[in-house]
Amino acid sequence: MSHGKQFTLYSHKGGPNGWKVVYVLEELGLTYETIYLDFGKGEQKAPEHTKYNPNGRIPTLVDHKNNDFAVWESNAIILYLVEKYDPEHKISVAGFEERMQQLQWLFFQASGQGPYFGQAGWFNFYHHEKLPSALERYQKEILRVFGVLETVLSKNEWLVGNKCTVADISFIPWNQTAVTRLVADYNGFNFEKDFPSVAKWHKKLLEREAVKKANAVKEAINQ
Structure with a gap:
């Protein structure tokens, strides 16, 4: 690549999963150039991308x-970044048991948060017909995931190691999408009242300088 930066990130302007990688790159002060793929043109399936990612x-x-x-x-990208470029454990943990807990939360985010929140988005905004029962199923799953997080965060400030790590950061984009769009008008949902510890944690994450910087870029390119 001719841009002279250490990384090239293939992403999407609105896709939550790309932005959590940006948060980690910013937290670690790493240089990168983002290529925003146009899904409408099928660029994610083009050879220029699939030569790196066969999943497209x-x-x-x-x-x-x-x-x-x-x-x-x-989350594999996030782990690569902290394993290779976070030797001082700025946003990761060092001990074996804590590393397993960090993995535990990253797996939960990838399997328990992302897919269910994503399906809520699909049935809310993109499916060709309205299926209230399907939408409600996934909205209830969002609340269930918030409940899991509330149980832990009501006793601990952060998920792992008594500090902010990639385990926490990985939840930011989908949580933000959920509270602002996916369950914002669901059965009287009130984030601060229903899940006060999660709401406090999420607010602290949004106030981190790296997250604010990335979100400013996201807002600018999505206007």
């Missing part, structure tokens, strides 16, 4: 200082 989805990260090593799946 985003995000994909290419590390030009590591022989153009490519990683796809957002």
